[in-house]
Amino acid sequence: MTLALVGYYEPWWVQVIKATVIFAVGLQLVPIVLITERKLLGRFQARYGPNRVGPYGALQPLADIVKLLTKEQFRPSTATGFLFALAPVVSIVTAVAAFAIIPFGDVQDIFGTPVGLYGVDVSIGPLYLFAFGAVAFYGIVLGGWSSGSKYSFLGAMRGAAQLISYEVSQGLALVGVIFTAGTLSLTGIVQAQEGMWYVIPQFFGFLVFLVAGFAETNRAPFDLTEADAELVGGYNTEYGGGRFASYYFAEYLNVLVVSGVVTTVFLGGWLLPFGLRPAGWVDPFVVLAKMGLITFLFIWVRATLPRPRYDQLMSFGWKILLPLATLNALVTAVLVVVTHK
């Protein structure tokens, strides 16, 4: 497959505009997810959630961010200065970079210029995602280690252990989809779901990927790296002000990225069921709505499930997720070979 076939035919200025638009949209989605989560968590616990700042508390994220950004940047005397400042940057850069490959729609004709409604359509879609997902853990490990505090360090160690116990299963869960679709391009995977979304034939892959996604975003029930109860916040214990805001932002952006990937890979991206084919400009809204559903699931699960013990997570990752993912990939491979001959 040459570069021309995977979306590099666009002129540079289109790329720049697209990058700006996607970054701006992503930036605006994070506060929405934030306030939605806090309101929903409130509702799950039979209370209102924030409702004092702005109408129905809608300006709460703005107030949070202003508060965090106007705070002093401090660091413990035991911290490794350079790495301490670098770690949140790693976290946020990887989150934004991963957001770039989520396809929000097919190639559209906008004022005579064909524009693909995605950042880049790389021919190695899922691999790009795993690459940045793995680098994102440097943000956590470095942040925890360079803080020079035992709680941060424990959080970082847990992050590392968690990474190896779920990442293989996450990769294998996607392998089944890639076999079936026959392509690594995310837009190609969406187009291959024209007849049936992969959530049905790849149901176990979907489950495994979703569970691994909870672990990747470090959210409940797999928020062992943060674990407020026993680690006082884990890797970000010593962070405050803008650096903490970066970690916070990266966490919610990661939730959006995982929702986007699940939408793209298992829920048919911008495709609608029952043969509905709306105009091209509807596509991004379809994707956003599906992402919203997955994000709701994230919040719902956070409100429901308690955090497992450290060793329980490891044994779950190695003894249940990995065999399931492997079996799923094997069965899919056999079926693909049998049916395509």
Next chain:
Amino acid sequence: MTWDPGEDVIEVVRAPAPGALRSTYRAFGETLRGLKTTFGRMLEKPVTVQYPEEKTPVYPRFRGRHKLHRFEDTGLEKCVGCSLCAAACPADCIRVVAAENTPEHRVSPGERYAEVYEINLSRCIFCGYCEVACPFDAITMGHDYELSDYTRSDLIFTKEMLLAEPLERTPLRREGE
């Protein structure tokens, strides 16, 4: 000879260890049950009372800030300055200085009246003994519980403040509520 515990031994009966199917159900089925439970809570109305705007109604016998009373017909104060309330007060927060009524200056129907009547509400424990001790029902406990202030001296309520018709800031619980 060893001690025979006899009937005191408690045999712990444990359920058999779950098999593969049962474990799977416990992992997934119970998770789904938990999700169902939390979703149901989301559809209910929150139980929060939005305090400064909504106030929890109090019962009629709620013991809030004290009130001093006057006779409705003559307008004279009921308090005769006997200091029984101050004697009954376990927190020692009531100060009464009595003075003689004269025909020209009659404040209460008795021989004497309270020239100074102060309650230090930062000391008061709202036990209601003053109300019980009072022979003329001159002091009663009201319903007001919003008593925060910026200085301690502002919490010493004088006779005028206690006699004044209080702002009814606290809703009263209706019958059967």
